[in-house]
Amino acid sequence: xxxQTSAPTSGRIEARFAALAEExxxxxxxxxxxxxxxxxxxxxxxxxxxxxxxxxxxxxxxFSDPMADGPAIQAAGLRAKAGGATVRQTLExxxxxxxxxxxxxxxxxxxxxxxxxYGVDAFLADARQAGVDGLIVVDLPPEExxxxxxxxxxxxxxxxxxxxxxxxxxxxxxxxEHTSGFLYYVSIAGITGTAxxxxxxxxxxxxxxxxxxxxxxxxxxxxxxxxxAAAVAQVADAAVVGSxxxxxxxxxxxxxxxxxxxxxxxxxxxxxxxxxGVHGARQQAAE
Amino acid sequence: MTIERPxxxxxxxxxxxxxxxxxxxxxAETLMPLILEVERAYDAAKADPAYQAxxxxxxxxxxxxxxxxxxxxxxxxHLGGAKIYFKRxxxxxxxxxxxxxxxxxxxxxxxxxxxRIIAETGAGQHGVATATVCALFGLDCVVYMGxxxxxxxxxxxxxxxxxxxxxxxxxSGTATLKDAMNEALRDWVxxxxxxxxxxxxxxxxxxxxxxxxxFQKVIxxxxxxxxxxxxxxxxxxxxxxxxxxxxxxxxxxDFLDEDSIDIIGVEAAGHGIETGEHAxxxxxxxxxxxxxxxxxxxxxxxxxxxxxHSISAGLDYPGIGPEHSWLHESGRVNYVSVTDAEAxxxxxxxxxxxxxxxxxxxxxxxxxxxxxxxxxxxxHLLVMNMCGRGDKDVFTVAEALGVQL
Numbered sequence: 001x002x003x004q005t006s007a008p009t010s011g012r013i014e015a016r017f018a019a020l021a022e023e024x025x026x027x028x029x030x031x032x033x034x035x036x037x038x039x040x041x042x043x044x045x046x047x048x049x050x051x052x053x054x055x056x057x058x059x060x061x062x063f064s065d066p067m068a069d070g071p072a073i074q075a076a077g078l079r080a081k082a083g084g085a086t087v088r089q090t091l092e093x094x095x096x097x098x099x100x101x102x103x104x105x106x107x108x109x110x111x112x113x114x115x116x117x118y119g120v121d122a123f124l125a126d127a128r129q130a131g132v133d134g135l136i137v138v139d140l141p142p143e144e145x146x147x148x149x150x151x152x153x154x155x156x157x158x159x160x161x162x163x164x165x166x167x168x169x170x171x172x173x174x175x176x177e178h179t180s181g182f183l184y185y186v187s188i189a190g191i192t193g194t195a196x197x198x199x200x201x202x203x204x205x206x207x208x209x210x211x212x213x214x215x216x217x218x219x220x221x222x223x224x225x226x227x228x229a230a231a232v233a234q235v236a237d238a239a240v241v242g243s244x245x246x247x248x249x250x251x252x253x254x255x256x257x258x259x260x261x262x263x264x265x266x267x268x269x270x271x272x273x274x275x276x277g278v279h280g281a282r283q284q285a286a287e
Numbered sequence: 288m289t290i291e292r293p294x295x296x297x298x299x300x301x302x303x304x305x306x307x308x309x310x311x312x313x314x315a316e317t318l319m320p321l322i323l324e325v326e327r328a329y330d331a332a333k334a335d336p337a338y339q340a341x342x343x344x345x346x347x348x349x350x351x352x353x354x355x356x357x358x359x360x361x362x363x364x365h366l367g368g369a370k371i372y373f374k375r376x377x378x379x380x381x382x383x384x385x386x387x388x389x390x391x392x393x394x395x396x397x398x399x400x401x402x403r404i405i406a407e408t409g410a411g412q413h414g415v416a417t418a419t420v421c422a423l424f425g426l427d428c429v430v431y432m433g434x435x436x437x438x439x440x441x442x443x444x445x446x447x448x449x450x451x452x453x454x455x456x457x458x459s460g461t462a463t464l465k466d467a468m469n470e471a472l473r474d475w476v477x478x479x480x481x482x483x484x485x486x487x488x489x490x491x492x493x494x495x496x497x498x499x500x501x502f503q504k505v506i507x508x509x510x511x512x513x514x515x516x517x518x519x520x521x522x523x524x525x526x527x528x529x530x531x532x533x534x535x536x537x538x539x540x541d542f543l544d545e546d547s548i549d550i551i552g553v554e555a556a557g558h559g560i561e562t563g564e565h566a567x568x569x570x571x572x573x574x575x576x577x578x579x580x581x582x583x584x585x586x587x588x589x590x591x592x593x594x595x596h597s598i599s600a601g602l603d604y605p606g607i608g609p610e611h612s613w614l615h616e617s618g619r620v621n622y623v624s625v626t627d628a629e630a631x632x633x634x635x636x637x638x639x640x641x642x643x644x645x646x647x648x649x650x651x652x653x654x655x656x657x658x659x660x661x662x663x664x665x666x667h668l669l670v671m672n673m674c675g676r677g678d679k680d681v682f683t684v685a686e687a688l689g690v691q692l
Contacts, residue, residue: 064591117590164317190477
């Protein structure tokens with residue numbers, strides 16, 4: 001059961017998951033905050049991520065009050081804000097990325113207010129035109145679908161819904177009704193970058209979700225190492241890593257908060273290790 | 288912008304928690320099941336006479352309701368116009384109106400079997416009231432408070448600790464009320480099983496704005512009865528200060544459909560609206576989505592929330608309850624603003640003339656009373672909500688006046 005969009009989507013997310021299914025492997029989805037700490041460093045990292053093994057990329061849109069985020073992503077938002085990051089600039093980053101890469105899906109992840117203030121219709125048109133494939137908006141549950149979810153689907157933009165450990169079977173159909181592209185399972189009841197769920201718990205949760213949907217299920221929150229990413233990839237269709245990458249960015253800034261010389265390489269090396277964990281996971285499990 | 292006059296201003300919110308376009312439930316999926324559970328539990332409690340009887344009993348014998356309606360004769364004489372009455376909610380146990388709401392919610396949390404209570408606080412009045420009811424019922428209590436506020440409200444921090452609560456300093460953002468609320472929401476997301484979030488004002492996701500209003504509207508209901516007893520008729524003007532807006536909606540709600548009554552909410556203008564350093568979301572903000580509801584917010588052109596400023600920690604919040612946003616847009620309530628300096632003057636005036644040291648929050652309302660009362664006739668009945676006492680603010684006021692304690 002997945003929502004039909006009225007305008008055609010970009011097709012990138014569908015194509016990517018179809019190719020991965022063919023190869024029998026899970027997707028690695030890194031998250032970074034747009035303009036953390038600069039537009040240039042973000043673009044350099046973005047452009048390097050597909051070659052480092054990123055299958056889909058989540059790009060954070062800053063918001064002053066990120067209620068679902070832990071200290072690492074809060075700090076990333078503050079760094080981006082200090083550099084003057086805006087929604088418009090985030091879309092420009094995507095547009096730049098798309099000049100070299102027309103295949104890797106880009107999902108914007110953030111909160112509703114900056115989009116609401118931008119104007120929903122204008123935002124959807126500009127995001128689509130910039131090359132954004134989908135949205136994850138943390139503070140828009142199904143109860144508020146008319147705000148952005150339904151307009152997004154009508155505009156051919158995927159709206160990736162979050163399911164959580166508190167989403168019970170009774171509520172799940174409502175959560176799934178208009179989700180599109182894939183389903184994002186938040187593996188812990190908590191904020192980003194804190195606790196981690198066990199592989200067993202994640203496996204059971206994904207199995208439950210799969211009883212209700214044919215969409216790919218990505219798992220995130222609390223995945224910090226290549227080993228953890230590999231464990232998740234054995235039981236889910238994608239592993240999302242955010243805070244650990246963002247923290248690595250924080251750890252590779254100079255005293256003025258500007259990118260250290262090896263920032264981009266360090267981040268891409270880590271991404272490569274995470275990707276290797278994800279991509280080798282099922283092979284490893286089969287052996 | 289004026290919307291069409293509804294049949295009643297007292298029937299909101301709708302089933303999804305909307306007051307016009309305001310309100311709603313903009314929260315992470317993790318919290319949605321919890322919020323729906325709170326709504327179900329509150330609906331069941333409302334329908335249960337035993338719950339209301341228990342609440343009434345505690346309000347009478349523990350909180351000290353009804354609070355008096357007091358004719359401020361010296362202030363009336365000094366201003367030389369309208370007859371000024373104070374609704375004395377600062378005489379409640381813990382010294383503010385906040386306990387009305389805490390009592391209602393703690394009884395609800397107990398019905399829901401919750402063992403751990405979290406709360407956010409600005410001035411510390413809601414934190415103290417929450418810590419108080421947690422002590423009363425032996426429940427664990429964690430209060431999130433901005434580090435800036437902890438500094439300027441030291442007496443209340445110590446009171447919370449005496450009451451057995453853990454006060455967790457919040458250093459993110461501006462380290463004030465909005466950041467404390469973010470942190471409380473983060474705590475709730477991580478402790479969904481045993482924790483109840485006791486929100487202190489008429490904001491947050493549905494059902495909180497409606498529920499907190501229901502617990503505060505006793506203020507206005509008492510005023511109606513007391514004014515009829517004192518003057519044989521209803522008041523002509525109501526004035527209350529607004530941060531989140533719980534004391535104001537508490538006073539206003541029962542009178543919203545009485546068209547003849549002027550209703551005025553007073554926001555904090557801080558250093559002045561024109562300086563950008565204020566907390567007047569209706570006067571200086573625009574609609575947006577924060578902390579679970581759509582309402583007027585102080586924000587920049589990119590939808591980033593701006594820091595509020597007020598000398599009063601209790602008003603230092605960049606948003607306002609969604610019902611106030613709706614009453615503002617519908618034109619039923621008139622919202623004005625008062626600066627730090629003006630509030631300080633009113634604070635001193637009231638202390639000297641009436642022997643009542645008001646909290647800095649109602650000192651804002653008092654300032655507006657002083658503006659309008661002289662222009663009104665001597666038989667005009669004006670009620671101001673004295674929603675908190677000023678003991679907590681003496682250090683702040685001393686500093687502002689350049690007095691070394």
